[in-house]
Amino acid sequence: MTESRVAELGNGFLQVKIPLPFSLKWVNSYIVPEQDGVTVIDPGLRTAEAESAWSEAMAGCGLTYKSIRRIIVTHQHPDHYGLAGLLQEKSGADVYLTRRAHAYTRKLWGGESLYPAELRELFLAHGMPEELMGAIELNLASFVARVSPQPKVQYLEAGGVIELGGEIWQLIDAPGHAFGALCFYQEEKQWMICGDQVLPRITPNISVVPGEERDPLQAFILSLKELREYPVKLALPGHRDPFADFQKRIDELLAHHERRLTAMTAELEEGPLSAFELCEKQFGAHLRSNPHNLRFAMSETLAHLFHLAIREEVTEMRRADGLTLYQQVNAL
Ligand SMILES: [Zn+2]
Numbered sequence: 001m002t003e004s005r006v007a008e009l010g011n012g013f014l015q016v017k018i019p020l021p022f023s024l025k026w027v028n029s030y031i032v033p034e035q036d037g038v039t040v041i042d043p044g045l046r047t048a049e050a051e052s053a054w055s056e057a058m059a060g061c062g063l064t065y066k067s068i069r070r071i072i073v074t075h076q077h078p079d080h081y082g083l084a085g086l087l088q089e090k091s092g093a094d095v096y097l098t099r100r101a102h103a104y105t106r107k108l109w110g111g112e113s114l115y116p117a118e119l120r121e122l123f124l125a126h127g128m129p130e131e132l133m134g135a136i137e138l139n140l141a142s143f144v145a146r147v148s149p150q151p152k153v154q155y156l157e158a159g160g161v162i163e164l165g166g167e168i169w170q171l172i173d174a175p176g177h178a179f180g181a182l183c184f185y186q187e188e189k190q191w192m193i194c195g196d197q198v199l200p201r202i203t204p205n206i207s208v209v210p211g212e213e214r215d216p217l218q219a220f221i222l223s224l225k226e227l228r229e230y231p232v233k234l235a236l237p238g239h240r241d242p243f244a245d246f247q248k249r250i251d252e253l254l255a256h257h258e259r260r261l262t263a264m265t266a267e268l269e270e271g272p273l274s275a276f277e278l279c280e281k282q283f284g285a286h287l288r289s290n291p292h293n294l295r296f297a298m299s300e301t302l303a304h305l306f307h308l309a310i311r312e313e314v315t316e317m318r319r320a321d322g323l324t325l326y327q328q329v330n331a332l
């Protein structure tokens with residue numbers, strides 16, 4: 001098991017596949033050798049399977065929890081951040097992420113969270129049926145245990161640098177998939193630790209989050225165009241395996257979103273639709289039985305519709321009963 005879970009990437013960097021209970025299957029944690037121990041990047045989601053995967057991987061590498069000197073979280077999503085607190089408890093390591101990423105963790109899992117109520121209001125206004133919203137809320141609530149205990153953190157800031165594995169890495173702001181996310185770039189080696197901003201074979205989810213920027217897709221597109229300028233020999237993603245064709249993958253992601261924008265606009269040819277109706281047309285009604293994936297699909301649909309509305313390619317109409325519908329501009 002350990003052999004397949006841990007892969008050596010060169011320069012002593014290790015990729016550790018930490019299992020996830022979703023269709024994504026695993027998140028990549030990276031172990032970086034330091035003079036007096038190791039740095040762990042993105043420890044994973046807290047589940048019993050993930051905890052035993054860590055114990056097994058560390059034993060296989062001749063490490064103990066006390067070897068962990070520092071934990072870095074590329075972004076705040078629970079599949080990356082969730083185990084940071086537990087690993088901190090076991091190791092005494094410092095945990096680092098950006099101030100904005102930390103604010104998001106407090107907004108979602110910080111006790112009196114307003115997020116579920118805000119998400120309910122947003123989704124219902126865009127046509128999500130009440131019973132499906134209830135299932136989404138139950139699924140959301142299940143994440144509190146998967147990110148607990150929450151770590152005490154210190155902040156990293158985009159635009160700065162960090163020493164990692166004896167080398168200097170640039171900290172690059174990478175918004176759109178998660179605001180406050182960072183990519184880490186090592187100029188001499190041309191390595192990019194990219195979190196979920198650029199993934200091979202998976203298109204990173206772009207979600208509208210209540211209370212955050214209205215057009216995350218625009219932020220994501222601009223970020224990809226900025227990242228595309230970096231020469232990259234090896235990209236270390238949050239999911240799937242490290243890959244070399246970074247620029248090509250960025251081009252594919254940009255093209256994917258343009259195609260989806262075009263497809264959504266085309267769906268409106270027959271007449272106005274709600275975001276939920278469009279979500280089902282784009283992603284399929286089978287998602288009704290998977291509240292986790294339905295939440296992502298609905299947020300992704302909203303991100304594309306908000307982007308189209310801001311580009312004035314579709315218009316939004318709020319009906320008297322509160323339901324928002326979208327229609328093609330040329331249908332007016
Ligand atoms: Zn993510």
Ligand SMILES: [Zn+2]
Nearest residue numbers: 077079196238
């Ligand atoms: Zn992820």
